[in-house]
Amino acid sequence: DEEEQKAEGSSDLDTSSDEEEDENVTNPTETRDPKETDAKEEVTEEQKATEQKEQKEKKTSEQEKVQNKAPSQPAVFIPVDRSPEIQEARLKLPVLAEEQVIMEAVRENPGIVICGETGSGKTTQVPQFLYEAGYASDGQIIGITEPRRVAAVSMSHRVAKEMNLPPQVVSYQIRYEGNVTSDTKIKFMTDGVLLKEIQKDFLLRRYRVIIIDEAHERSVYTDILIGLLSRIVPLRNKKGMPMKLLIMSATLRVEDFTDNQRLFRTPPPVIKVDSRQFPVTIHFNKRTPMEDYTGEAFHKTCKIHRMLPPGGILVFLTGQAEVHNLCRRLRNAFPFRKNNTTAGEWQPPHTLKYLKAKSSLPRIDLDNYSALPVDEGDEDREAGIGDEEDGGSDLDIGDDLADSEEKADPSIPLYVLPLYSLLAPEQQAKVFRPPPPGTRLCVVATNVAETSLTIPGIKYVVDCGRVKKRFYDRVTGVSSFKVTWTSQASANQRAGRAGRTEPGHCYRLYSSAVFGDFSLFSEAEITRRPVEDLVLQMKDLNIDKVVNFPFPTPPSTEALVAAEQLLVSLGALEEPPRTGRVKQIQQASLSCPITPLGRAMASFPVTPRYAKMLALGKQQDCLPYVIAVVAAMTVREIFEDLDRPARSEEESTKLTQRRARMTQMRRLWAGQGAALQLGDLMVLLGAVGACEFAGCTPKFCEDNGLRYKAMVEIRKLRGQLTNAVNAVCPEVGVFVDPKMTPPTEHQVVCLRQIVLAGLGDHLARRVQAEDLLDPKWKNGYKTPLMDDPVFIHPNSALFKTLPEFVVYQEVMETTKMYMRGVSAVEAEWIPQLLPQYCHFSSPEESPLPWFCSSSGTIRCHRKSTFFRVGWQLPAVEMA
Ligand code: CDP
Ligand code: MG
Secondary structure (H helix, E strand, O other): OOOOOOOOOOOOOOOOHHHHHHHHHHOOOOOOOHHHHHHHHHHHHHHHHHHHHHHHOOOOHHHHHHHHHOOOOOOOOOOOOOOHHHHHHHHOOHHHHHHHHHHHHHHHOOEEEEEEOOOOOHHHHHHHHHHHOOOOOOOOEEEEEEOOHHHHHHHHHHHHHHHOOOOOOEEEEOOOOEOOOOOOOEEEEEHHHHHHHHHHOOOOOOEEEEEEOOHHHOOHHHHHHHHHHHHHHHHHHHOOOOOEEEEEEOOOOOHHHHOOOOOOOOOOOEEEEOOOOOOEEEEEOOOOOOOOHHHHHHHHHHHHHHHOOOOEEEEEOOOHHHHHHHHHHHHHHOOOEEOOOOOOOEEOOOHHHHHHHHHOOOOOOOOOOOOOOOOOOOOOOHHHOOOOOOOOOHHHHHHHHHHHOOOOOOOOOEEEEEEOOOOOHHHHHHHHOOOOOOOEEEEEEOHHHOOOOOOOOEEEEEEOOEEEEEEEOOOOOEEEEEEEEOOHHHHHHHHHHHHOOOOEEEEEOOOHHHHHHOOOOOOOHHHHOOOHHHHHHHHHOOOOOHHHOOOOOOOOHHHHHHHHHHHHHOOOEOOOOOOOOHHHHHHHHOOOOEOHHHHHHHOOOOOHHHHHHHHHOOHHHOHHHHHHHHHHHHOOOOEOOOOOOOOOHHHHHHHHHHHHHHHHHHHHHHOOOOHHHHOHHHHHHHHHHHHHHOOOOHHHHHHHOEOHHHHHHHHHHHHHHHHHHHHHOOOOOOOOOOOOOOOOHHHHHHHHHHHHHHOHHHEEEEOOHHHOOOHHHOOOEEOOOOOOOEEEOOOOOOOOOOOOEEEOOEEEEOOOEEEEOOEEEOOOHHHHHOHHHOEOOOOOOOOOOOEEOOOOOEEOOOOOEOOOOOOOOOOOOOO
8 A cells, every 4th residue: 555654753742641641530530529429339330240241251361361450440430321222232232342441441541543343333332431431520521523424413313312311411513513512421523523623722621532433534634633633632641631532443454543653652552343243255246347337236236136035235336326326227126115005014016027027037046145146148137127028937937936935035125225425314314214114125325335324234235346536636626526446445344234234245246356456445535635724724723834744644745835825825824935946935835824814714614715705705795695605615516416317208308397497597596797797606696595585495496406405504504604704703793694685786796806816726718719729729718727728517607608717616527627616707807816826017018918838839827927017906905
């Protein structure tokens, strides 16, 4: 693995303070009423006796050893009143067997790492261990971070239920909402939420323990949190305010955290939870379908359902469109109908139809069900299913059934559920509930089901072996989603989902040779995304030399330099001293301190470009609009994806109608005249305004091609941004007015300038007729950093206008390089609002905005001349 890194520098981890801490932990009730303690100890003894008895069989000799040399038990034990069913279920979780080992390690070390398979009980149980051991009993709390919102919310509900405690005590906080109270003892949150809290209180005084969950995902915020906590924990201990750090991972690959001198000088101990993982038989395909893996997944799932004994099926695909496509095909193939006369009963479909289809299949040995034939032929193509003209005689069917009746009932309906992160939460929650009686569960998921959520009852996994990832070009800033092979570690995680409750099977839709070529592990996210937001957050924490930050995996120096340069040009960091040579500027610019504007920007939970817009937004009463536009740009994909393929005539007509309606609404929201110049951002503003005006109902969204979940998020984000702006700038006194009136012409002009000020480095100019040397540049735009043209998308409000200068939100590479979120810019604003990007020629010279090099390619340097100085502009004051 190429992410290997050399340990250098020294850590300020102070081990001497840890002993002080131990005392505090072993005797946290010191200051309490002794009677209370006695009473608690009584309960403790009783409970402990039961617990220990229950755990006795599970203990390994190693554990005994650790236990013998360990110091005395904690003085407190906070009793938890669990229901017998919960208690029984808990005892089956592998992590319970390690409770002693984990708690000893926590007591003896400032930080530990826990590794255990998904489903072994880390997330739900470890916070409970700490709670019972008194880590939340002195007014401080236990915090757990999750990279995904859905996990933070569902885990807090689950733990509250297990502990029989109300949500005021076991709470969650995610970006837009939470139920934390002053009684909260265990708090689940997203990693981004904790990062924000560190900005407010670097020592995290509220917390006694921080658990970083799902560390193997290597999400950027998780990585940064680990880096920060590697400093915060020793600092707290030094100050006599003990704190513990637990890092939990579903894979054993934790060297980036443990063997990393920059992070922890003394490597934290690693505790492995032996998961009660049942064996999973892996079946590779002989062939590897290069294109139609969704089709391949369909055939495989059909086969499993028809031939193999009961047990849920989990299919891994790469994206939402594929998930829906496969769900539809499977539902068509194995429909079920609710019988209206007997509620709750599910009517099997027309059995005969399926038996006939089945009779043409090869026979398998049902006692050895791992021997599912590798799909080589077309005997099982979609067309054959339900085709009553085809197939064998009734006698054949009977024969066939004789063997299979016991284990596999082909007439069982398939209960098909989609699962992906943009799915509405109610829909997501369905996968945790048992399927309707008499059906087989089949979940078609993206890689959200890989580690953070455990779906009960899965016995078969179908793995397409691919993953959709966002790629980001560090130099040009172009993003694209690409489907690539996953890593071996991920493929093994996926396979592991099949062995949770009994032995299972994983069908890989690719050959073992292809698997051998997979990379061993997935790269840390931090190495493949822009880092300007992180750099700004760190500067706000007064970490000026970001290059020296103890990242578990450091981003490239190039990426850090690009981030600093952007932040300097946005005015968030102080200008570096200019020493002439490019190299020196870059090195110097890696430690620019933050400006007051930068501090304000850092307090807005959006990317720095948008934060700059918010900082400028108070002018001309534009703030509510700026907030709405920024919220809409931050929430991805507000429009529904209606370009998906239709499965039926009827659906196709419906989709065409809806697409037409969406186009019509886009045009309406884009407005005319002055408004139209704001382009796609006006469409966003119009959509938000119209939706709020209609009360933001699911029906309104459905009717107009908007994604309801996105619109609800925008509403929440508007509220959050409004609060943030008010906190920075109380005199502005902006308030959330859900019902915005459209901006005036004057305001639209200001909005366009504000947008330009934020997106200055995303400026593009239409190629002029005289420069059109190559037909590929037709209607193309030139940007400062790219050699190739970028284009305005046909769906854009400005597709017909093609203004000379535009700014864009981002460039996405799909069939072409398309700009998203395009807005028109007046040329004369550029030198006024973006002087940092302009090189001013002397007044006598003619304006020479771009120049052609001798080789004939169109070039533009960041610092090339735009215009002469001295244009009079309708001014937007810069911060
Ligand atoms: O964190 P880890 O993957 O190690 O396991 P966990 O999330 O703590 O899950 C432990 C067990 O609780 C699993 O068997 C889950 O199926 C179950 N669980 C559940 O039944 N309902 C939930 N909402 C969450 C977990
Ligand atoms: Mg977990």
